[in-house]
Amino acid sequence: MITRLARLACAVLAASSVAAATVVRPNADTDAASSRPNLFLPASVPVSRSAGDAEHDSRSASALNKFKVLDEFLEALRVMQDDYFEPWLGQWPKAIDWTAAVIGTHVAGALSSLSQGLSAEEGIKEKENMITTYFSQLLSYYFGQDAFAIRNEAYDDMLWVVLGWLEAVQFIDFHTTLYHQSTAEDDSNVNRAGPGLHNQSWYGNLWTPAFSHRARIFWDIASQGWDNKLCGGGMTWNPRLEPYKNAITNELFIAASTSMYLYFPGDTNNSPFLNTHDPLASDALASGANSTGSGDPHNPQHLQAALSGYFWLQHSDMKNKLGLFVDGFHISGWKNISNPNTRCDQRNDMVYTYNQGVLLTGQIGLWKVTGDQRFLREGHELIQSVINATGYDLFREKPIDNIADLKPGQLPPWRGLGRAGVLEDVCDVGGQCSQNSQTFKGIFFHHLTAFCAPLDMAYFKTQPTESEAGSLAREFYERTARDHRAACSSYIGWLRHNVDAALLTKDADGKFGMWWTAGLLKINPTSLDAATLSDAFTLESNSVDYRTYGVPNDNTWVSSPILAQPPTSPMREQPLYEGGNQAPLTGRRTKHAPAEDINDSADAGTSDPRTEDDHHPTDPNNRGRGRTVETQGGGLAVLRCLWELTQRAADL
Known part of the structure; x- marks a missing residue:
């Protein structure tokens, strides 16, 4: 049902779409879709190719085909769940609250892909058994998730929870439809089934109310982070730190709010799961x-x-x-009584991969509601900015830097968000990524998959087309859907390149590393001397990588810094409170990161004793925290993205 507000938005935007359609409508003598420029791609990027044509395959060095991609996708999911998930705990024990929520989202997304992408020819019983197995683990995670602790964390932590359970609701809705179709087509089962067995819904629907309730609870609490007093609006990141309005919290709020509007089925659960007798523990x-x-x-x-x-x-x-997108804004002197400042004027120019991804889910969702083409256009512009910033040429379908030209130990130049056409976070090259940072690339590819889903024509199918305006609006909509799919198809070469790099980081156990570019370089960590690392990238001087090293213990982040470190002391990743997340940094030890060396942490996972020793690692991806459930989620997400987009491109 489209609400009054959505109908009003659609009516206004449909008029603008008609106007745009009038401008771009081709002459009847040249009415060929191929002669029109794509609405979402620069004119220099060819859009006539598809993932399977011979010309594309001859230009691609990748040995992957759709079956190989599917095999790798299934293997990545199996390793993540078999090696990292504990059903009896309902958890990935080495994950932290927010990274576990992201991993759960990856599992729910994978289930949707498998439900849709595996046909009956693969074996209906085998398919249903696999989906039921992974869904049972997701259900176990619902009870293993520490929902009480997350309520006391930052607003972005809460919003990951919202997106995760709404992703699960979408899977249940989709799989239920396919389940009914498959059972209805099985005449023999229908004939044998008694009236009590026939017309049974898929059992996953039993859990939609629980998943929806948790999504609603966390959206309600997180929405308190919206603030109009500072910066003219926007979400605040963490209520226990100095005001900081960052990209990720706002992107999450947009994506979660849009998803609530589109996919939330309602919630009549009257239980707040709070102690109503304790006013300090109750949240209105x-x-x-x-x-x-x-x-x-x-x-x-x-x-x-x-x-x-x-x-x-x-x-x-x-x-x-x-x-x-850079990371966010502080507000300088905002507590200065004589000259109170409320503007976001102190920008942290740090760039992260996930800050370019989450908004894509919000953009495709807002397009579905309004039909406003700007949301698609701005989404494609963001994706293309990311691809350009990895050093990949969409027109030539290859990196702009030739790896073969590098000297021994030399790195390709940093291009803004990667090198040699491969997506990177800044912490990758030095092997210093924290648990936060190790999650980022997977988040980007998950939301790219959501953005590039085929556009739903359900709304326009209900609109009258007898008038010329109605016909033009429908024609323009159909062109929008076609151009959107073609633009997404043009990203497949870059996706293949990143998948190739990621696969080369797998170890003997099938676990993905964090620094994908290293797979292409075949570089020895001992050749990465201080001079090489210092030249590995160029960042703005006011870039603070707090997501890798922790929140600085200074007046910018905390109102009353305690146990301040010397200015030259490196930042450390530490919890806000015992068992919490994101604390101001001090010189004291914590269970998460000793003050002496973050890589000595108990969960660092620094090396593989079968192939190397701790002091001379031969695998760049065994440095730091090594291979983890978060890096496995990244490998799973990029494989799923390639598989989904390849499937869709075949329909062009």
């Missing part, structure tokens, strides 16, 4: 009373939150000259 916005109305499906409150967040972010000056 997370109560069973549902006074905010957020328990209703297709609630205008969710849509309005998404639109407000989107327009604030787009006007926040949070992009750099490469078209990439």
